[in-house]
Amino acid sequence: MSVVHILRAELELATAGAVTAPESLTIGSVLRPDLPVARDAWDRPYLPGTSPAGSLRQQAHRTGREEALFGNVRPGNGTDAPPSETVAIASPIRLLGTRLDLPQPLEPAQQLEIRRRTAIDRHRAAAQPKTLHSRELLPPETKILLWLRLDTPSLESPLLDELVDLLATWRPVVGRGRTTGHGQALLTRVLKRSIDLDTADGMRHWLMTGGPALVDDHATVVYDHEKDAVPSLLPELFGQPLQFRITDALHIGSGNVLDRPGHRTGVSAILRDHDNLPIVPGSTWKGVLRARCEFILRSVGLNACSSVGENAGPCGDCVLCEAFGWTERTGAHKQAPPDAEPPPSVGARGRLVFADTVVRESTVRIRNHVALDRVFGGARDAALYTEETIENGTVTVSIRHDRDIPELARAALLLALDDLAAGRFGIGAGTTRGQGTLTALSATGHLLGRERTRAVETLRLHHAALTEEAPA
Ligand SMILES: [Zn+2]
Known part of the structure; x- marks a missing residue:
């Protein structure tokens, strides 16, 4: 049997940001912003798991461990497979889901910020007509919870340590508008709950609970921003503001x-x-x-x-x-x-x-x-x-x-x-x-x-x- 590790990463938005869903607009949505926040079926703001998954994958790419951690589909290179064949490697890390917690106990619609922006006409050096658009944003201090799953043969695993290290050095950015300062998030804490399916306790926990409850009081903190603070801001171009x-x-x-x-x-x-x-x-x-x-x-x-x-x-x-x-x-x-x-x-x-x-x-x-x-x-x-x-x-x-x-x-x-x-x-x-x-x-x-x-x-x-x- 094996050990299931469930990790809960807790992020907080430092600047306003969101994943937008312009595809959700219909003819009837004239009053909504041009780039509304992605929402779930209950009309609550939502962060698609693909956004942090892509960002983490990009982080792994820097150390050359992208394929080992997040899988890949690529044409074979002739050594381990015939050149015409496609090699598919499953991702050992699974992103289970996300949850958003808005900072105030108000209706989400009242807390979203709306930004309008336009493009500059390069000749007149003034705003270009017909480029004004509006965008909905989640407010700063919005908490983002992220659940990840990794299965390993035993309790200790180098792959698990690698995942925790990857999370610790991660500089997450949520959604579009990164170069205009939107969506900068800070990883505040990572909790780990390892469930050993060989033990009765582990099996009971696995079978009796589900979803977010899998990370319970037995979880251990594997990363804490307060203690393991990394310089989270990017360097200033001119050395000073x-x-x-x-x-x-x-x-x-x-x-x-x-x-x-x-x-x-x-x-x-x-x-x-x-x-x-x-x-x-x-x-x-x-x-x-x-x-x-x-x-x-x-x-x-x-x-x-x-x-x-x-x-x-x-x-x-x-x-x-x-x-x-x-x-x-x-x-x-x-x-x-x-x-x-x-x-x-x-x-x-x-x-x-x-x-x-x-x-x-x-x-x-x-x-x-x-x-x-x-x-x-x-x-x-x-x-x-x-x-x-x-x-x-x-x-x-x-x-x-x-x-x-x-x-x-x-x-x-x-x-x-x-x-x-x-x-x-x-x-x-x-x-x-x-x-x-x-x-x-x-x-x-x-x-x-x-x-x-x-x-x-x-x-x-x-x-x-x-x-x-x-x-x-
Ligand atoms: Zn150019």
């Missing part, structure tokens, strides 16, 4: 309009996090900084994604596509002639990670705006609008990376941040009417000043290499 002060005002809308009793117009609300603090979302940082990096590289004649014409969009082979990631959907490959070789890949995940930033020490004010009538010179009728704006706050931006960043992309990003600190472009809405300008705080100013010369030199060297290569 960057701090800015809001020079004038900032408006990053949530897309919601708040009603005001006694007023004709509602207020366009700013984006806030689960603690109701104003935030600059990771997607804003990523979008504006990428657009500026492209502009910088193109301005000095280096290769970067193009912004105008039919080929506007991520190109898939410049350093910025490598650092920020790219997808084929909006890309230039569709313009290729029909007989051209299809691209080897349809996209790549970015290496830079931009998290949401809370705006600290800020004042939220309500500003009124109205459009002018160009003929009569006065305010135009029914054109009054009101928005919440953030004044006087500071933001701390962390730009992290999970793989090496090309030197040229790092240099372009540094110069883009320098442009941001100098007020050459802003973030959020209304940048052409004085909103969204930032100033660097002293430590960040020193960093930018120190590194600028090196960044310019990197760009110069790449440019020189390019002109040398070109035929005379």
Whole structure:
């Protein structure tokens, strides 16, 4: 007989995130977000087991133990099977299921966050029409329970130790939006219940209980984050976070309009996090900084994604596509002639990670705006609008990376941040009417000043290499 090990891994979301299920939308769901959270048959938020299974498998891939732990189906290589045959290896580790625990005892629907985002038009450097979409997210501090099963011939097994080690070094990320800081989870605890089917106790437990109850009081803690703390955050690209002060005002809308009793117009609300603090979302940082990096590289004649014409969009082979990631959907490959070789890949995940930033020490004010009538010179009728704006706050931006960043992309990003600190472009809405300008705080100013010369030199060297290569 054998021993059944049931492991319960407990995870906690550090940032909002979720596995979305756009396929669940039907014609009748016009009021639901474009990317709703995956739900089970009882309409409760749900995490499909395939998501952590894939993530764990990826973790095992780094140590080359993917096939031994999670199985594989591949063509035979001629040594252990004829070349034409397919080799199928079953996964010894089974992911039994997951369960979500939302942080507050409220209805799930009241706790989900909704984020709206859009794409930047590379030519106008403003939001592109028809790209606005909304996404539902699970709030931070959502607990994720994960049950795994491993059968071994005896109580002690190297495979079991390997699985526990794998879990201990795992940096789980749930769902999409990883490079805009979503879905970062932390493994808090792993419990193990080994059930020896050769003993009467073990057999009784196996036959009399089932499901989550299999991990009972006899389980042992094999990993505890408090004790075995591993550095869970990714390294900062510039060695330190960057701090800015809001020079004038900032408006990053949530897309919601708040009603005001006694007023004709509602207020366009700013984006806030689960603690109701104003935030600059990771997607804003990523979008504006990428657009500026492209502009910088193109301005000095280096290769970067193009912004105008039919080929506007991520190109898939410049350093910025490598650092920020790219997808084929909006890309230039569709313009290729029909007989051209299809691209080897349809996209790549970015290496830079931009998290949401809370705006600290800020004042939220309500500003009124109205459009002018160009003929009569006065305010135009029914054109009054009101928005919440953030004044006087500071933001701390962390730009992290999970793989090496090309030197040229790092240099372009540094110069883009320098442009941001100098007020050459802003973030959020209304940048052409004085909103969204930032100033660097002293430590960040020193960093930018120190590194600028090196960044310019990197760009110069790449440019020189390019002109040398070109035929005379
Ligand atoms: Zn590109």
